Amino acid sequence: MSSQSVIRIRADQWQILRDVRLRALEDAPYAFGTTLSEGQERTDRDWQDMARDHATLLDRAYFMAYVGDNPCGMAGCYRTAPDTVMLTAMWVAPEFRGQKIGEQIVRAVIEWAREGGATTLEAWVSEDNSARFFYQKIGFEETDLNEPLRSNSKIQIILMRRDITP
DSSP states (O other), X not given: OOOEEEEEOOGGGHHHHHHHHXXXXXXXXXXXXXOHHHHHXXXXXXXXXXXXXXXXXXXXXXXXXXXXXXXXEEEEEEEEETTEEXXXXXXXXXXXXXXXXXXXXXXXXXXXXXXXXXXXXXXXXXXXXXXXXXXXXXXXXXXXXXXXXXXXXXXXXXXXXXXXXX
């Protein structure tokens, strides 16, 4: 079995970020507020700026999961309040699901969030998305907050929350 790792992206990894994000948008359009066509319309400069910001700024990050040298999953996160971080853009490639890669990604996000003083991790999840059960399994609880998904208003998303106090 190849080794698994999760690392914060570097600014020079914008092409990996672009390729994995576009694959995620194609694979699971029901799960993201951004559409595949919106992602494809981004310029190389847009992806470079996104990678640089998520690699260097203190209020946001992108984490990439690897099996060996193959990027196979990702998540973004950003601070919404001094004690709260939002998990976003979470995705694991279908051929790597069931290998605890999602849990590893979330652990990396939690570690980053705690280092910045956060005690709460939140995520918006589509009500029909099987990821909802994944989040429940790893300690998230549903809130009463819901709203239409930006990319498809027929889909409702639910805010889930997890205490990450050390």
